[in-house]
Amino acid sequence: MVKVGRIKLGSQGLEVSAQGLGCMSMSGFYGAPKPEPDMIALIQHAVRSGVTFLDTSDVYGPHTNExxxxxxxxxxxxENVELATKFGTILVGGDKVEVRGDPQYVRAACEESLKRLQIHCIDLYYVHRIDTRLPIELTIGELKKLVEEGKIKYIxxxxxxxxxxxxxxxxxxxxAVQVEWSLWSRDVEEEIIPTCRELGIGIVAYSPLGRGFFSSGTKLVENFTQHDVRQHFPRFQPENLEQNKTIFERVNEMATRKGCTPSQLALAWVHHQGKNVCPIPGTTKIENFNQNIGALSVKLTPEELAELESFVTSDAVKGDRxxxxxxxxxxxxxxxxxSSWKTA
Structure with a gap:
C-alpha cells in the first residue's frame, strides 16, 4: 500500500492528507446511491489507508451523504479526519437549483450539517456556489461568526x-478554493490558481479524473445509467466524444510506457501542480480507491509533464466541462x- 503523505492546505494551519476522497457519487448523481454498508466500509478503509480528507456537501443526496x-x-x-462539507445549493425539483448565501441561511445550513454529520465542528466549510444576488461579504461575515463560535474551523x-x-x-x-481541475479542465490556471497562490489559499481539485473519463475512456459512456448526470455533459456527447477519445488513447499509451494506469497518470499530473494542491477523486469501489492512491508514487519529469499537456490543449478538448x-x-x-448594496 502506498504511503499517503500530508500537506498544508492554505496558510491558516489546516493540514490534510495529500489526496482526499470525494464522497458525492456514493449517494447518487453518477448513478443510483450505493449500498450504505459498502460505502461505510470504503470510507473507513480510506481513513485507515491515510486518506483522511473527506469531501461532502448537504446537497449530495440531498442530505444522505452527510x-x-x-x-x-x-x-x-x-478525530483522525479532516471533514469538509458545503452549503448554498438547494435542489428544488428536476434540474432546478437555488443558490443561497444570505446570513440566515448560512447559519441554518451549518446547524443542520452538524446534526447530520453528528459532530460539533466542521473542519472546512465551503460556500458551494456563489449567491450573486448579494455581496459575498455578507456570506463570509456570517461564516466568520461561525468560526468565532467554534462551529467551523476554516472557510x-x-x-x-x-x-x-x-x-x-x-x-x-x-x-481553500475548490475548482474543477484536471488534464482537460485547465481554464482555472489563468486567474484562479495565481490568485490563490498569491493569497496563500490552498487549492482542492475536484473531478481530477475528468469525471471518470481518464479511468476508462469511452467505456465510461457505455456504462451510464438513467440516473447518471454525466450523460448530459457536452464532452460525453457523440459529436464530441470521438475527438475526446483520442485524448484518452494518448494518455493511455503514455501510462503503458510509465507502467501505471491512465487514471494514475492523470492524477499524478494534478499532484505535480504544487504542494498546495489536493485532488479529491471520488469512487465507490475499494479497488479503485487503492488504484487512485497509487498515483502518489508516479513521478513525472518536466518533459513528461509537457508531453501530457500537449495531448490536452484547449483546441483538442471538445465540449464544455x-x-x-x-x-x-x-x-x-x-x-x-x-457599498452599492447598502445604498440600494
Missing amino acids: ILLGKALKGGMR GLSEASASTIRRAHAVHPIT SYGIGVTTWKESDTPSL
Whole structure:
C-alpha cells in the first residue's frame, strides 16, 4: 500500500492528507446511491489507508451523504479526519437549483450539517456556489461568526471568481478554493490558481479524473445509467466524444510506457501542480480507491509533464466541462459590491 503523505492546505494551519476522497457519487448523481454498508466500509478503509480528507456537501443526496459520513465516522475515527462539507445549493425539483448565501441561511445550513454529520465542528466549510444576488461579504461575515463560535474551523469557496476570492479573503482568511481541475479542465490556471497562490489559499481539485473519463475512456459512456448526470455533459456527447477519445488513447499509451494506469497518470499530473494542491477523486469501489492512491508514487519529469499537456490543449478538448443546471460557475460568480448594496 502506498504511503499517503500530508500537506498544508492554505496558510491558516489546516493540514490534510495529500489526496482526499470525494464522497458525492456514493449517494447518487453518477448513478443510483450505493449500498450504505459498502460505502461505510470504503470510507473507513480510506481513513485507515491515510486518506483522511473527506469531501461532502448537504446537497449530495440531498442530505444522505452527510448522514452516511456521520455513521461511518462514529466513535474514534472522527478525530483522525479532516471533514469538509458545503452549503448554498438547494435542489428544488428536476434540474432546478437555488443558490443561497444570505446570513440566515448560512447559519441554518451549518446547524443542520452538524446534526447530520453528528459532530460539533466542521473542519472546512465551503460556500458551494456563489449567491450573486448579494455581496459575498455578507456570506463570509456570517461564516466568520461561525468560526468565532467554534462551529467551523476554516472557510472555503467553490467555483468562485478571482475577484470574489479577493473580496471574501478580505473579510476572513479563505483556507481553500475548490475548482474543477484536471488534464482537460485547465481554464482555472489563468486567474484562479495565481490568485490563490498569491493569497496563500490552498487549492482542492475536484473531478481530477475528468469525471471518470481518464479511468476508462469511452467505456465510461457505455456504462451510464438513467440516473447518471454525466450523460448530459457536452464532452460525453457523440459529436464530441470521438475527438475526446483520442485524448484518452494518448494518455493511455503514455501510462503503458510509465507502467501505471491512465487514471494514475492523470492524477499524478494534478499532484505535480504544487504542494498546495489536493485532488479529491471520488469512487465507490475499494479497488479503485487503492488504484487512485497509487498515483502518489508516479513521478513525472518536466518533459513528461509537457508531453501530457500537449495531448490536452484547449483546441483538442471538445465540449464544455459542465452542462448548466442553473448553478453559477466561477466565470459568472461576481456579486454586488457592499457599498452599492447598502445604498440600494
